[in-house]
Amino acid sequence: MTETVATAPGLPWQFAAAERRGHLRAAVLILPLLLFVVVTFAAPVIYLLSRAIYDPSVAQTLPTTLQALQNWDGKDLPDEATYAALVADFKKVAETNSAALVGKRLNYEISGVRSKVIAAANKATEMTAPPYKDQLIALDKMWGDRLIWAKIKQAGRSYTDFYLLRSLDLERNVDNNIVPVAKSQAVYINVLLRTFYISALVTLITLALAYPVAFMLAHAPERLANLLLIFILVPFWTSLLVRTTAWFVLLQDNGPVNNLIQFLHLSDGPFKLIFSRFGTVTAMVHIQLPFTLLPIYGVMKGISPSYMRAARSLGGGPLYSFFRVYLPLTLPGIGAGCLLTFILCLGYYITPALVGGASDQMVSGVIASAMNQENNWGKASALSLILLFATFVLFFIYNRIVGIDKVKLG
């Protein structure tokens, strides 16, 4: 075949040209969406992530101070020249908000310095002659502590690990070593662990519920199975918010579930169902169950019944045949369903926010409140980076096992 092609001059070239035209046409078709996704989606996400490690507020406002601090050994207080540089920097940014941004940034590190920094910046305009060191220390004894200078030096790096360290309950101490933060401030590791714990719990429960159901449906007559699948597809197509709303209503203190409990005389007072871990996990299991079930069902449908019959006719007991023959064949479905559910659980925000209590908030909820309540974009970005990293690692595994474009749409 190759020889015929070689003896017909021009044909390979025509093939190549056709192939190139094909590629070109494909590129023209793909490019609009690719550009759209890059501009409206990828670029914003990259911008968000960059804010986790980039914060130039101190470097831009206090350039001369940072220069002066470069040779500071960090052991004693800086020299008079450094204090003078700080006053000069403050004078330069008078009438702007820059000093306040420095105060805000340093306040993340040392609680309570925000107003002191702003006060010093305001007073700096009135300081005309040295010794600046004594004047600043007289203004507030904070300026006579090497801690504030160490923090200025650390925060002066525009590319900073501060937000990421904080998201892992770590910080740099006065000697620039990484240490754990005070116990009473250590919140984020717990949030991350809780996120993983709730996700794992939900995944396991959905698996325990989904596997037998998928098994029964896969081995039921086709018509019956299709009919029963509706019970799974209707919730699957109902919006997450509607289902969360349903649970929100059902779990009220005087809602239907507590009604039923009291009707059956199981308990006198209402159970605390809403705003609890129980409520959060129940609602999440309900929402995720179809995601775990459908891939397992799909795999089971593809297993020929002759395998089991063969195992049985060769003398294997029912349980032995199940565990040695059937279960291994369904592992790809289990892997796909569980990974998908686990990944989706990691990003849950609405459900814990509406049916969860104060101790059920997951990492997405903390990101939202870092944005909305605390106005701390660095923290929101750093936590987003961690969440995204975990998601990507898991999706990489998912892609290896299942293939990303094989995601079942129902």
Next chain:
Amino acid sequence: MKLRLFSAACLLAVLSVPSLADDVTVVSWGGAYQDSVRKAFFEPFMKEAGDKVVEEEFNGEIAKVRAMVESGNVTWDVVENDSMTTLAACAEGIVEKIDWDKLGLKRDDFISADASECVVPSILYSTVLAYDTSKVKEAPTSIAAFYDLEKYPGKRGLQKSPFINLEWALIADGVDVKDVYNVLSTPEGVDRAFAKLDTIKKDVVWWEAGAQPPQLLADGQVVLTSAWNGRIYKAVHEDKKPFAVLWDHQALDWQGWNVVKGSKHRDTAYKFIAFAGRADRQADQTNYISYGPGNKNAIANTNPKITPDLPTNPDNMKTGFIVNAKFWGDNLDALRERFNVWVAQ
């Protein structure tokens, strides 16, 4: 292609900004409060000045203002912020320093106007203890009722924030109201407040939006709750709920109008604030909600029916205190983190 997309985006950006010079976007707090603001300020202003007020509402998410100012695309003009947010926003420079001459109002006429350079105070509101009279055997007489699990068994609602909860914890623990912020400025004081909160932690339902406390009371989810006094007033007078407010150690705070830095309708924004700051307008607002007017001249003309329910009424002020916005501006970041750790344990 990229260029075309970019210019399309720019075009859209231009089109989506309201271009009429006499539109002013004003942001307030939604719910019953927004209703009162609409009746007292928005509607009469539109009638009198002929300018259009575009209403927005938020829940104090100052991040939106910051996003606008940072990106230079300011679509909000006037924002009604609480004291703490005003101080932070003013320091960060995302709201303007008020030009009182341009405004044509006297700064001295306003309660707490000296607390920040960026605000024209609109109201004084109060966080109080509220309860359902039909469910409580004996009306509470002191804020310490929150911590009295024997006399008031059951859940109590508190705002999910260290704000005011720490002050009340110390007061219930015996700290004099004058010393609260001094004690709270020490690590031991903070420990003490959290230790006191620990005693009721498992009995607390945390609320986040101002509309929740009356709802929690109505559903019987809590026996006592902290609440904003105006919301309870509305539940009592409009929804005919059997609720009552305890004025003991009410925590007073102001909020007020800020002009967003870079507002494209700055003149109209000032015109609106000048209108909303007028004594007669502020007095009129008390016809719709029970918050104290920020303009001292309005106090004489408040709705007499509502006067007993105003936080600024001297009878209600005996043990009350004004929330120290400066303390919270400095310490909120750290105390909130500590609170979040504590609440999730």
Next chain:
Amino acid sequence: MLKPAPYAMPIEKALFYGGWIFTALVLLFLIAPILAIVPLSFNAEPYFTYPMPGLSLRWYEDFFGNERWTGALFLSIKLAITVTIVSTALGTMAALGLSRAHLPARSVILGILLLPMIVPVIVVAVAVFMSFGYFGLIGTFTGLALAHTALATPFVVIAVTSTLTNFDWSLQRAAQGLGAAPVTVFRRVILPLILPGVISGALFAFVTSFDEVVVALFLSSAEQRTLPKQMFSGIREMISPTITAAATVQVILSICLLIGVELLRRRSERLRGIT
């Protein structure tokens, strides 16, 4: 019909009947919460309790008579339609491009196109919130539509791609060989065959936008209040049974869409000879 296998041992029979009881309970768990709130939306009293003292349409009157809810409903529909049109066009084109064999870097491109489906939605919301401001898109219809379109396109790409597997490209070459212009080839040959995939992708896109709440919470303004956002604040702030009416309206819509997708899937499988 429902009997254990003839060679089954007693333990298997027990497992069989136990399995069906378990299945029934799980299916009940799945469907009951959704069905339970439908009757509550007809409750005459403003409570979430059974038994209901009487029936009434008051929550539907509140829903359809209140400008906040109807405005939100119409905005959501308008938004979802816009998103559907744009994302279906972009997604179908890209899926056609991607279906060409031997395309270099196909998996990388596909990975990028499917990113919006993978990234947790809170990250998307915060990211667009931080950057859309630079283009004046916060609180605008355009901003919401752009963000929702990005979220919806992966579903279109997947749905169309799946109808293109096993697609017989010789049909296209035959049509070309017979002298048809590319546009005609697409309209008369390719489109009818992939139409089920395009439509089911479009339905997914519609639902993605119609149900989306997190991005809407960050991006939308009071004037651009979508139905999910209105429901969210309805739950958060003023818990009224109107949310059950709103939920019921959405459940009915989802069921209609589900039926549509199912019919299309069956038609597509018939057309491609998969049974």
